[in-house]
Amino acid sequence: MPVDVKFSGLKNKLFSGKVEGYSSRISADTRSLLTRIRINNKDYELIPGSLLEVSVKFNERNSLSVPDTSVMLEGESSFVYRVLDDNSLEKIQIQIGNRDEGFIEVISGLNEGDLIVAEGLKKVNPKGKIKPIKK
Numbered sequence: 001m002p003v004d005v006k007f008s009g010l011k012n013k014l015f016s017g018k019v020e021g022y023s024s025r026i027s028a029d030t031r032s033l034l035t036r037i038r039i040n041n042k043d044y045e046l047i048p049g050s051l052l053e054v055s056v057k058f059n060e061r062n063s064l065s066v067p068d069t070s071v072m073l074e075g076e077s078s079f080v081y082r083v084l085d086d087n088s089l090e091k092i093q094i095q096i097g098n099r100d101e102g103f104i105e106v107i108s109g110l111n112e113g114d115l116i117v118a119e120g121l122k123k124v125n126p127k128g129k130i131k132p133i134k135k
Contacts, residue, residue: 002129066104079094
C-alpha cells in the first residue's frame with residue numbers, strides 16, 4: 001500500500017514509502033494504529049526520531065470529479081451548470097459520490113470533457129449565456 005510521508009523539518013517535500021506491516025488493533029489511548037513503513041531515505045534527509053506526518057492512500061480509484069464550488073445541492077439532489085456549444089447553460093442533475101480535497105466525485109450525469117461552471121454560481125442564470133474561461 002503506497003504512502004506519502006511529510007517531514008516537518010523539510011517544508012513541501014514529500015517522501016514516498018510502502019506499508020510493510022501494521023498492528024491488528026487500534027490503541028484505545030492514542031486512537032492510533034502502530035504501522036511499519038519503509039521509506040527511501042538514500043540522502044539521509046530524515047533524522048531518526050523525527051516527527052513525520054503520514055498519509056495512507058487506500059481504495060483509491062480514478063473517477064470523474066468536479067470542484068465542490070460547482071455543485072448546487074437542492075434537497076436530496078445535486079446539480080451543475082453544463083456549458084453548451086453556443087455558451088448557453090443547462091442545469092443538469094448529477095449523482096455524487098466521495099469528496100476529497102475540494103473535489104466531488106461524479107457517478108452519473110456528466111461525461112468526461114463536459115464543460116461546467118466551476119464557480120460563481122450565484123451570478124449565472126439557467127438558460128443564460130456566459131463567456132467561458134478555460135484553465
